[in-house]
Amino acid sequence: MSAFVWAVGRIQRPAALRWGRDNPETLRSVVVWSRPRLQFFSEAQLVQLVFGLAVLGYFPGALWMTAHERACAGLRFPLTESNRHSVGWAYRKLWSLS
Numbered sequence: 001m002s003a004f005v006w007a008v009g010r011i012q013r014p015a016a017l018r019w020g021r022d023n024p025e026t027l028r029s030v031v032v033w034s035r036p037r038l039q040f041f042s043e044a045q046l047v048q049l050v051f052g053l054a055v056l057g058y059f060p061g062a063l064w065m066t067a068h069e070r071a072c073a074g075l076r077f078p079l080t081e082s083n084r085h086s087v088g089w090a091y092r093k094l095w096s097l098s
Helices: 002-009 013-022 024-040 043-056 062-073 081-097
Strands: none
Touching: 002 013, 002 024, 002 043, 013 024, 013 043, 024 043, 024 062, 043 062, 043 081, 062 081
């Protein structure tokens, strides 16, 4: 799921935003499915999912954001510097959409 959302977000910018606008039910399903499972995601999966949602312009809701933050904090090892930067950008982008 994470790789799918990330990959769709890698489409050229205008097309990615259009896809996000045209497929909110798909993104909502991903968000609903992932929220109770985020604590089991790997670092890469957490980063890909939140980054993809941000690029697609889909705010997953405050409860999902809190669950994602907790999952990142609960990782066995801290996020790499590059991943911290990506997650930080994604959080800022997503909260601006709320």
